[in-house]
Amino acid sequence: MTRPRTVFAALASGLVAAGTFAALTPTADAATTLGAAAAAQGRYFGTAVAAYKLSDTVYAGILDREFTSVTPENEMKWDATEPSQGTFNYTSADTIVNRAIANGQKIRGHALAWHSQQPAWAQNLSGTALRNAMVNHVTQVATHYRGKIDSWDVVNEAFADGSTGARRDSNLQRTGNDWIEVAFRTARAADPAAKLCYNDYNTDGQNAKSNAVYALVQDFKARGVPIDCVGFQSHFNAASPLPADYQANLQRFANLGVDVQITELDIEGSGTAQADSFAAVTRACLAVTRCNGITVWGIRDTDSWRASGTPLLFDGNGNPKAAYTAVLNALGGTVTPSSPPVSSPPVTSPTPSTSVPAGACSATVSVNAWTGGFVATVKVTAGTAAITGWRVAATLPGGSAVTSTWNATAAGTSGTVTFTNASYNGRLTAGGSTEFGFQGTGTAPGTTPTCTPA
Numbered sequence: 001m002t003r004p005r006t007v008f009a010a011l012a013s014g015l016v017a018a019g020t021f022a023a024l025t026p027t028a029d030a031a032t033t034l035g036a037a038a039a040a041q042g043r044y045f046g047t048a049v050a051a052y053k054l055s056d057t058v059y060a061g062i063l064d065r066e067f068t069s070v071t072p073e074n075e076m077k078w079d080a081t082e083p084s085q086g087t088f089n090y091t092s093a094d095t096i097v098n099r100a101i102a103n104g105q106k107i108r109g110h111a112l113a114w115h116s117q118q119p120a121w122a123q124n125l126s127g128t129a130l131r132n133a134m135v136n137h138v139t140q141v142a143t144h145y146r147g148k149i150d151s152w153d154v155v156n157e158a159f160a161d162g163s164t165g166a167r168r169d170s171n172l173q174r175t176g177n178d179w180i181e182v183a184f185r186t187a188r189a190a191d192p193a194a195k196l197c198y199n200d201y202n203t204d205g206q207n208a209k210s211n212a213v214y215a216l217v218q219d220f221k222a223r224g225v226p227i228d229c230v231g232f233q234s235h236f237n238a239a240s241p242l243p244a245d246y247q248a249n250l251q252r253f254a255n256l257g258v259d260v261q262i263t264e265l266d267i268e269g270s271g272t273a274q275a276d277s278f279a280a281v282t283r284a285c286l287a288v289t290r291c292n293g294i295t296v297w298g299i300r301d302t303d304s305w306r307a308s309g310t311p312l313l314f315d316g317n318g319n320p321k322a323a324y325t326a327v328l329n330a331l332g333g334t335v336t337p338s339s340p341p342v343s344s345p346p347v348t349s350p351t352p353s354t355s356v357p358a359g360a361c362s363a364t365v366s367v368n369a370w371t372g373g374f375v376a377t378v379k380v381t382a383g384t385a386a387i388t389g390w391r392v393a394a395t396l397p398g399g400s401a402v403t404s405t406w407n408a409t410a411a412g413t414s415g416t417v418t419f420t421n422a423s424y425n426g427r428l429t430a431g432g433s434t435e436f437g438f439q440g441t442g443t444a445p446g447t448t449p450t451c452t453p454a
């Protein structure tokens with residue numbers, strides 16, 4: 001996803017006379033977000049998203065700033081989408097999907113057929129009744145989202161752990177060994193454009209389980225059963241660390257003629273060790289031509305299903321961790337724009353001439369800074385269409401904080417702060433603009449802010 005951005009000026013430590021403004025220039029520097037850096041490498045960078053968190057402005061601000069793909073964490077699962085047989089509920093999943101489309105983010109569908117998170121009625125079925133219910137479920141859900149999904153996890157976690165290489169026992173498996181290929185053929189018929197993936201965990205290195213998945217893909221390819229990709233969940237911790245042959249394992253699957261995707265990445269730990277593992281995963285994906293992208297399984301540590309392991313890229317306050325910087329750098333991006341956006345004495349740059357697409361908005365910033373504090377004035381401009389509201393997300397350097405805001409409402413005071421329009425300045429005509437401002441202690445944001453129509 002590309003979105004016009006303007007660089008937030010971070011002023012040098014020198015004293016600047018009040019009333020003067022440093023301006024901000026759009027640069028062609030290295031990307032400063034995960035999504036932009038991954039895009040420069042021809043890949044997406046995604047996250048699992050929970051619908052109920054989208055009203056959290058810190059969460060939504062990071063989501064829209066950093067990520068170019070989303071995976072509904074639970075909202076597309078069988079229990080969520082077909083709570084009683086034949087009655088489908090897409091409310092929560094649609095919220096995520098429609099929002100992602102509006103923001104130009106790809107969508108990974110997760111998951112059509114899985115032994116877990118089945119509604120009670122399905123858990124109680126077996127044999128032909130269950131098989132038919134599965135086929136209907138795959139058809140209905142894939143048809144509902146036809147044309148909107150980049151990649152579907154058609155079948156999730158169908159192999160057993162351990163050394164047997166056997167299928168996992170489940171009610172679906174007991175309907176017959178062909179249940180997986182039936183699910184894939186059904187999904188292809190319902191949404192021919194989506195990539196169809198098999199997704200699993202503990203398959204990240206070469207082992208009995210990944211060998212079994214490998215054999216399945218080989219067999220599907222040989223017999224013409226539709227399969228386009230394999231998802232490697234990549235949930236790592238001390239007991240199950242990043243395998244040394246991770247890249248080689250991705251590559252051997254790619255060599256079968258399928259894409260590979262890192263679908264649920266999280267790595268328990270902290271500091272340099274955690275950052276190094278995240279960077280290694282990122283490098284592995286970049287080294288495999290058919291690795292389409294990386295999805296982390298949540299945004300902040302506190303959003304994780306394994307929150308106590310602090311396994312993600314942002315801390316509970318939404319501040320980027322060392323692991324974030326490591327991933328961004330591995331993608332070829334930098335946290336701070338490489339050409340200094342600082343000028344002293346300040347100069348005013350021309351308004352960026354980049355055209356802003358319909359439905360979009362952009363933000364330009366002037367900063368007045370002094371030792372220990374700053375005032376930022378933000379001009380919000382609508383694109384070629386009118387908008388009815390806006391949000392601007394800005395990330396402050398560590399130790400800096402927003403102390404007051406005018407003509408907008410701030411969510412949070414440090415880390416990523418999201419500013420939402422006031423009741424009177426949300427509506428902008430096409431090309432129209434408004435200003436808001438905030439004062440803070442420390443130094444002004446040094447990273448790129450984003451404007452999102454709301």
Ligand code: 9MR
Pocket residue numbers: 073074116117156201233264305
């Ligand atoms: O993160 C998901 C968590 O909120 C759910 O409670 C859990 C229930 O099964 O599923 C988690 O997501 C799983 C994903 O769907 C499949 N791979 C393993 C993930 C972590 O358990």
